[in-house]
Amino acid sequence: MPQLPATGGRDVHTVRFPVGRPPATVDVLIVGAGPVGLAAATELTARGIRVAVVDRARTATLVRAGAMGHTPRVVEHFRRWGLLQRIREAWTYPPEWNRGTRLVTSLTGHELVPVPRPSFRGAGTPDHAADEALRRPQTVLQQVFLDHLAEHGVSVAGGWELRELAEDTEGVRGGVVDVDSGERRTVRAAYVLGTDGGSSTTRRLAGIDREGDHATEKRLRLIVRTGDISDRVGAAPSATNIVFNHRASGFLAAVSTREWRVYAGPYPLGYEPTEDELLEMGRAAFGFDLDLELVSATTFYHATRIATTFRKGRVLLAGDAAHVRTPGGNLGEGIGDVANVGWKLAAVLAGHAPDTLLDSYDQERRPHNWRVADHSLERSRRSQATLAEIRAGGIPDDADLGDEAVRRRAEIGERLRRDHAGGAGVTFDERYDASDVIWYEEGQLASEPAWRPDVYEDDPRPGHRAPDGRIDPHGCTLHDRLGTSFALLVLSEDRAVEDAFTEEAAARSLPLTVIHLTDPDARAVYGTEYVLVRPDQHVAWRGAVLPDGGARAVLDRVLGRARPGAAAEALGSVPAPRVL
Secondary structure, X not given: OOOOOOOOOOOOOEEEOOOOOOOOEEEEEEEOOOHHHHHHHHHHHHOOOOEEXXXXXXXXXXXXXXXXXXXXXXXXXXXHOOOHHHHHHOOOOOHHHOOOOEEEOOOOOOEEEOOOOOOOOOOOOOOOOOOOOEEOOHHHHHHHHHHHHHHOOOEEEEOEEEEEEEEEOOEEEEEEEEOOOOOEEEEEEEEXXXXXXXXXXXXXXXXXXXXXOOOOEEEEEEEEEOOOOHHHHOOOOOOEEEEEOOOOEEEEEEXXXXXXEEEEEEEEOOOOOOHHHHHHHHHHHHOOOOOOEEEEEEEEOOOOEEEOOOXXXXXXXXXXXXXXXXXXXXXXXXXXXXXXXXXXXXXXXXXXXXXXXXXXXHXXXXXXXXXXXXXXXXXXXXXXXXXXXXXXXXXXXXXXXXXXXXXXXXXXXHHHHHHOOOOHHHHHOOOOOOOOOOOOOOOHHHHOOOOOOOOOOOOOOOOOEOOOOEOOOOOOEHHHHHOOOEEEEEOOOOOHHHHHHHHHHHHHOOOEEEEEOOOHHXXXXXXXXXXXXXXXXXXXXXXXXXXXXXXXXXHHHHOOOOOOOHHHHHHOOXXXXXXX
16 A cells, blocks of 8 residues: 555645746746745746746755735635645645644643534535635645746746846846855846845845834744644644643644644843753643654744835745734735736736836735734734733633633633734735825725725625636636736626727736626626626726726826826825835
């Protein structure tokens, strides 16, 4: 019999980056082969852009994996790239372990806030999106992306470190060095995209600063390895838990069938906890005495550090290289960066747009990242205050089943329930409300409700994510139909505006998909007769009639060919990106 892999599913304990030399010339050099960098390579390759990826490391390991949870918005991009099923199949623990995020006193203790179990016969269709959230470690994403890129002949080279950046009017030269042999090579590219993490070499070489507050304490993300504990936790334990007890707090989440992530801290910045201290924290999260092996410990901080610009000349930043914040869904912002900058780089390189279109990447993504970062830091502070309050009032021992213990746990649960707010706004409300390449409606920005992390309603106005929905009885969604080009939604019998856009797009050799939506529900959602959707699924313009200048003026605006600032001047005051 073939031996099962160590993870119990697809064996992605160690992802090995390809061995080779980066090419001498590409359109875009991507520095960093984490999920964001490989996603960027996937996005750009789908648009016909020649890319190469380099990374100082030669491998990535499961036991140091970062993000596990991927929001429905991120899953929409997996689906758009045609890779969702591959990612679904690459589980590292059985998917039936997923029961939602449970708030518990320990893994074997008491549930404080009941979470509905997945229903075997339930419809399971989430609001706003065709797909639910997904839990897979970063190494799964990296392996799936690497396999896909190899099939398309894309160069990914591990063991190469970026040492130099030199820009001129024709492009940028990246000096890379083999970390083992010392061999030096120069890669000539039109643009460089830095996706090389929070300590980004690309950001440093480009001379881009960061702003935001430093942390005053630190926390540790542990990976601990167990033996077979099914006799205590069952054959299908809950994979995602947030623990509240006197010793442990924070996530206890399965990474594989034998490895779990546990959080420890906070600790003073200069304090180094011993291995015994950390393992004791892990045992407290499980709720019983067990043999644990400490596999890795990674320091993280509840703080915000965001680049002062996401674009400097021919160098752009994405993911943690551009923004580091309090943990909790960070990879979603990185994937959002990729979707935003990918089509813009492709448009510039294809000659459909001037280089200035790339300025809108910073205009759109940096304010969004500040919104989410501010919310995450405030949420963290509120959670720490709640934990201190709960501990001060006492948390009964798991073994205590008395009436007073039952009452106190119910009281704690109610306290946590009051504190809990959903994250629909964080997930879906990537509104771009300070962009020169969005054709806003008159009075729109002054009348929009304030961004809220916990609230989202489908909003078809320019700058917002285009509302999704099923458009045929066999399951195809509007987002599936949008594809990778600009799309014009036609919700009217009159085709004059459609003809104007198709003629103008053809004159520019600009790919444009025309989609006729006859369902009255679709017309009710979009609230007008025509909607122009960008390749990143955001509305660029909508209306019943064309503005002065016609389809040409609209495409000039959304492709960055209109004079910078024209949108703001036409509409009055537009909020500027946040500056500290």
